[in-house]
Amino acid sequence: MTYTASMRVWRGDDEGGELVDYEVEVNEGEVVLDIVHRLQATQAGDLAVRWNCKAGKCGSCSAEINGKPRLMCLTRMNTFGEDEVVTITPLRAFPVIRDLVTDVSFNYEKAREVPSFTPPVGLEPGDYRMTQVDVSRSQEFRKCIECFLCQNTCHAIRDHEENKKEFAGPRFLMRVAELDMHPLDTLDRKELAQDELGLGYCNITKCCTEVCPEHIKITDNALIPLKERVADVKYDPIRWLGSKIRKRDGL
Amino acid sequence: MSEIERHSYDVVIIGAGGAGLRAAIEARSHGLRTAIITKSLFGKAHTVMAEGGIAASMGNVNSNDGWQVHYRDTMRGGKFLNHYRMAELHAKESPDRVWELEAWGALFDRTADGKISQRNFGGHEYPRLAHVGDRTGLELIRTLQQKIVSLQQDDFKEFGDYEARIRVFAECAITDLFFEGEGDGRRVAGAFGYWRETGNFLAFEAPAVVIATGGIGKSFKVTSNSWEYTGDGHALALRSGSTLVNMEFVQFHPTGMVWPPSVKGILVTESVRGDGGVLTNSEGRRFMFDYIPDVFKAQYAETEEEGDRWYTDPENNRRPPELLPRDEVARAINSEVKAGRGSPHGGVFLDVSKRLPADVIKAKLPSMWHQFKELADVDITLEPMEVGPTCHYVMGGVEVEPDTGAAARVPGLFAAGEAAGGMHGSNRLGGNSLSDLLVFGRRAGLGAALYAQAVASETGAGRPALPDAVVEAAAAKALEPFSRQGGENAFTIQRDLQQVMNDLVGIIRTETELVDAIASLAGFRERVAQVTVEGGRVFNPGWHLALDLPNLLTVSECIAGAALVRQESRGGHTREDFPGMNPEWRRFNLICELVDGNVGVYKQDLPTMPDDLISLFEVAELKKYLTEDEISRLPEGIQR
Ligand SMILES: Cc1cc2nc3c(=O)[nH]c(=O)nc-3n(C[C@H](O)[C@H](O)[C@H](O)COP(=O)(O)OP(=O)(O)OC[C@H]3O[C@@H](n4cnc5c(N)ncnc54)[C@H](O)[C@@H]3O)c2cc1C
Numbered sequence: 069m070t071y072t073a074s075m076r077v078w079r080g081d082d083e084g085g086e087l088v089d090y091e092v093e094v095n096e097g098e099v100v101l102d103i104v105h106r107l108q109a110t111q112a113g114d115l116a117v118r119w120n121c122k123a124g125k126c127g128s129c130s131a132e133i134n135g136k137p138r139l140m141c142l143t144r145m146n147t148f149g150e151d152e153v154v155t156i157t158p159l160r161a162f163p164v165i166r167d168l169v170t171d172v173s174f175n176y177e178k179a180r181e182v183p184s185f186t187p188p189v190g191l192e193p194g195d196y197r198m199t200q201v202d203v204s205r206s207q208e209f210r211k212c213i214e215c216f217l218c219q220n221t222c223h224a225i226r227d228h229e230e231n232k233k234e235f236a237g238p239r240f241l242m243r244v245a246e247l248d249m250h251p252l253d254t255l256d257r258k259e260l261a262q263d264e265l266g267l268g269y270c271n272i273t274k275c276c277t278e279v280c281p282e283h284i285k286i287t288d289n290a291l292i293p294l295k296e297r298v299a300d301v302k303y304d305p306i307r308w309l310g311s312k313i314r315k316r317d318g319l
Numbered sequence: 320m321s322e323i324e325r326h327s328y329d330v331v332i333i334g335a336g337g338a339g340l341r342a343a344i345e346a347r348s349h350g351l352r353t354a355i356i357t358k359s360l361f362g363k364a365h366t367v368m369a370e371g372g373i374a375a376s377m378g379n380v381n382s383n384d385g386w387q388v389h390y391r392d393t394m395r396g397g398k399f400l401n402h403y404r405m406a407e408l409h410a411k412e413s414p415d416r417v418w419e420l421e422a423w424g425a426l427f428d429r430t431a432d433g434k435i436s437q438r439n440f441g442g443h444e445y446p447r448l449a450h451v452g453d454r455t456g457l458e459l460i461r462t463l464q465q466k467i468v469s470l471q472q473d474d475f476k477e478f479g480d481y482e483a484r485i486r487v488f489a490e491c492a493i494t495d496l497f498f499e500g501e502g503d504g505r506r507v508a509g510a511f512g513y514w515r516e517t518g519n520f521l522a523f524e525a526p527a528v529v530i531a532t533g534g535i536g537k538s539f540k541v542t543s544n545s546w547e548y549t550g551d552g553h554a555l556a557l558r559s560g561s562t563l564v565n566m567e568f569v570q571f572h573p574t575g576m577v578w579p580p581s582v583k584g585i586l587v588t589e590s591v592r593g594d595g596g597v598l599t600n601s602e603g604r605r606f607m608f609d610y611i612p613d614v615f616k617a618q619y620a621e622t623e624e625e626g627d628r629w630y631t632d633p634e635n636n637r638r639p640p641e642l643l644p645r646d647e648v649a650r651a652i653n654s655e656v657k658a659g660r661g662s663p664h665g666g667v668f669l670d671v672s673k674r675l676p677a678d679v680i681k682a683k684l685p686s687m688w689h690q691f692k693e694l695a696d697v698d699i700t701l702e703p704m705e706v707g708p709t710c711h712y713v714m715g716g717v718e719v720e721p722d723t724g725a726a727a728r729v730p731g732l733f734a735a736g737e738a739a740g741g742m743h744g745s746n747r748l749g750g751n752s753l754s755d756l757l758v759f760g761r762r763a764g765l766g767a768a769l770y771a772q773a774v775a776s777e778t779g780a781g782r783p784a785l786p787d788a789v790v791e792a793a794a795a796k797a798l799e800p801f802s803r804q805g806g807e808n809a810f811t812i813q814r815d816l817q818q819v820m821n822d823l824v825g826i827i828r829t830e831t832e833l834v835d836a837i838a839s840l841a842g843f844r845e846r847v848a849q850v851t852v853e854g855g856r857v858f859n860p861g862w863h864l865a866l867d868l869p870n871l872l873t874v875s876e877c878i879a880g881a882a883l884v885r886q887e888s889r890g891g892h893t894r895e896d897f898p899g900m901n902p903e904w905r906r907f908n909l910i911c912e913l914v915d916g917n918v919g920v921y922k923q924d925l926p927t928m929p930d931d932l933i934s935l936f937e938v939a940e941l942k943k944y945l946t947e948d949e950i951s952r953l954p955e956g957i958q959r
């Protein structure tokens with residue numbers, strides 16, 4: 069079951085870099101992250117990579133594998149042919165720090181722009197009552213492991229550095245939807261989503277949903293309902309436009 | 320070395336898991352300037368991986384539950400070695416800590432009447448674990464993270480700066496602590512670390528430091544723990560002159576994945592058993608019925624039929640032995656595999672597929688379903704899982720004062736969470752860690768805040784700056800691996816050390832093996848001292864591990880040393896040459912300290928449980944744990 073795989077890993081830093089070829093052993097059941105660790109242990113002790121849980125729970129090990137945004141710990145080597153070259157590159161939408169590690173601080177800045185959960189005044193801890201059906205919708209969004217693959221994939225960020233200022237990206241628009249659907253939240257963030265967080269930039273291509281390792285239906289369950297709720301507040305031309313724009317090929 | 324960044328805070332918290340974040344919220348809520356430091360990104364600490372739930376006796380599912388019941392279960396689980404006061408505070412305060420999360424935005428699964436749902440778990444008498452499917456740790460850490468963001472938003476409104484009073488230093492590692500004063504006046508003055516992203520150094524001036532660094536699982540080869548668990552906080556405390564308690568007690572979780580090899584050790588949550596999963600051997604036998612120890616005979620079902628009935632009628636039946644405390648189940652699995660009745664890949668079978676319909680499994684255990692599907696090509700709604708023991712948790716940690724989290728011997732040093740010891744005695748019950756993080760995270764944050772305020776009022780506003788020479792010495796030490804040549808790489812040394820611990824200090828221990836282990840570990844000192852790294856300072860994992868290795872070695876020496884001294888079997892410490900609990904040994908904790916750079920172990924009396932707490936038990940039960948002398952001195956009022 070053991071074979072030697074050809075891996076191509078991007079090595080470099082904020083000043084530039086290149087794809088470097090490695091030949092490395094692969095055993096049964098291994099995932100891409102195992103191979104990266106083997107490279108670290110045997111051939112490239114300083115190869116930079118983020119990881120924590122190795123089980124798809126922490127969202128640290130995001131990268132692009134043969135051009136597809138994925139978690140390295142959930143990508144099994146047997147999804148590639150034994151003679152296929154497997155190429156690992158850092159997330160494209162964020163500045164590289166070194167090798168496979170990128171600067172994701174953009175996401176933490178956006179997180180601060182979403183006003184926090186605001187319970188009704190006077191409701192004491194312990195007195196919260198909510199039914200399972202009512203919490204289920206927001207619970208789906210709270211499965212998010214903040215891998216930022218959706219942020220990396222959304223063309224409004226990926227291809228448009230200049231949008232980063234005005235557009236919070238799917239992860240944080242979904243956070244708005246999550247709070248909007250929270251049975252006991254009292255704050256209205258709909259105008260803010262439209263005016264400050266750039267909801268209008270989303271033209272519902274669903275690329276974010278496709279890459280989400282938690283299989284959260286970001287577009288259908290969070291973004292579209294949020295747009296509808298916003299549309300109740302104000303007219304949104306992008307919504308009908310979006311439905312007419314064909315999904316981009318590839319990513 | 321002019322490039323060393325300087326920062327000044329009232330409270331520095333090392334660790335951004337549940338304990339660190341809860342401590343930070345408390346310190347900041349008292350108006351203190353607080354720094355949170357974490358080796359990973361914000362929101363990625365180990366706590367994110369917790370699955371099953373948070374134990375708190377809210378009584379939402381069974382109203383018979385209460386803090387006294389939770390207290391009793393915790394003491395039984397720890398085999399009466401727990402610090403009674405910690406177990407008491409924990410049982411009393413965990414419901415408030417869970418409810419408070421809800422007020423900060425957490426969305427737990429609900430009961431039919433809209434309260435927080437609670438599930439069964441090993442060792443807990445009633446359904447007690449607040450949960451969100453099997454991703455409770457994610458909910459916990461995200462809620463605390465978002466609470467911190469909301470505090471930052473408050474500061475932004477007030478000062479125009481999100482980080483005015485609370486700042487997260489992500490991907491930053493602490494390598495040293497600073498002190499000032501001599502003798503009895505010696506106290507914490509700050510901390511030193513490096514940015515992983517750049518390799519640049521920073522020095523924090525702070526009167527109070529909270530250690531919330533989690534565990535030591537990377538000492539072992541098969542573990543559910545991540546790269547972060549190199550025992551940094553344990554080692555920092557020891558090196559600062561403080562002490563560790565209970566280090567011989569390491570929890571091997573009974574159910575880790577065993578196949579494929581690359582995922583060996585990854586956790587299979589106990590909820591699988593809580594929700595009806597059964598353990599069988601290669602002969603199809605539910606072997607746990609053969610392993611119910613005498614102390615637990617009264618509480619567990621004797622027949623499969625009774626155990627099965629318990630899931631629907633817990634009032635009139637006893638629980639199945641699959642739900643015994645973890646140490647019992649782990650040893651049983653170990654014995655079955657050794658006896659040749661294991662599964663093809665060296666574990667046993669854990670099956671929910673025959674017990675629950677597929678859609679229920681996917682709703683209750685979504686991340687387990689996902690994990691087995693993606694990593695092992697196993698559909699747990701159709702077939703059994705293969706599982707075996709994995710190193711999961713360390714009961715041992717910094718010896719603390721229960722009410723404040725103050726670390727022994729060193730003023731200004733505090734500890735909470737997995738890095739602190741005493742709360743769980745010799746064995747932790749599932750779900751009792753997340754609640755521990757919240758209860759004692761809050762208390763340590765408060766303890767540190769009050770201490771920092773006291774220091775400030777004593778010294779006035781200005782704090783003495785850290786002398787340059789001290790800071791530069793810490794930097795020079797951190798750079799040493801670059802200047803060496805010809806040594807081994809850190810990954811090789813770590814792998815060999817893990818093998819030694821796995822083979823000689825694992826789930827079943829003997830004197831000869833422990834002596835061997837201690838000798839081998841001594842041999843690692845030289846290797847660790849010679850470790851060399853390639854590459855530069857920017858995000859270099861080889862260098863990072865090189866700096867963690869001395870910590871890993873120190874905690875490994877503590878575990879092996881304490882395990883050799885304790886001549887009995889109790890909870891997470893099993894001696895083949897001293898099987899069974901010995902009430903004489905229950906009277907002592909083992910304390911580790913550093914003497915001239917070497918680990919020393921000594922016995923210390925266990926604090927005595929006060930009358931009101933010991934009266935919660937019946938004498939018949941106490942007789943299983945206490946010495947005859949202790950029994951004869953029990954208070955009058957206790958039920959005989
Ligand atoms: C897979 C799994 C499932 C679990 N399930 C449950 C469960 O269902 N219920 C339960 O109660 N318990 C569970 N546990 C146990 C529980 O999750 C942990 O004990 C707990 O999360 C530890 O929290 P903590 O705050 O002490 O530390 P952690 O969450 O581990 O955080 C430690 C922090 O310290 C930082 N740190 C460490 N060293 C340094 C350093 N040198 N410099 C700077 N920062 C540093 C780390 O970066 C991290 O931020 C589980 C554990 C695992 C592994």
Ligand code: SF4
Pocket residue numbers: 221222223224237238269270271272273274275276277287291
């Ligand atoms: S659906 Fe919207 S947010 Fe998602 S990728 Fe498309 S444009 Fe971006």
Ligand code: SF4
Pocket residue numbers: 127211212213214215216217218219239242276279280281282283284286
């Ligand atoms: S929504 Fe999905 S893809 Fe986006 S950050 Fe969360 S888990 Fe990752």
Ligand code: FES
Pocket residue numbers: 118119120121122123124125126127128129130139140141142
């Ligand atoms: S390592 Fe945690 S998601 Fe991959």
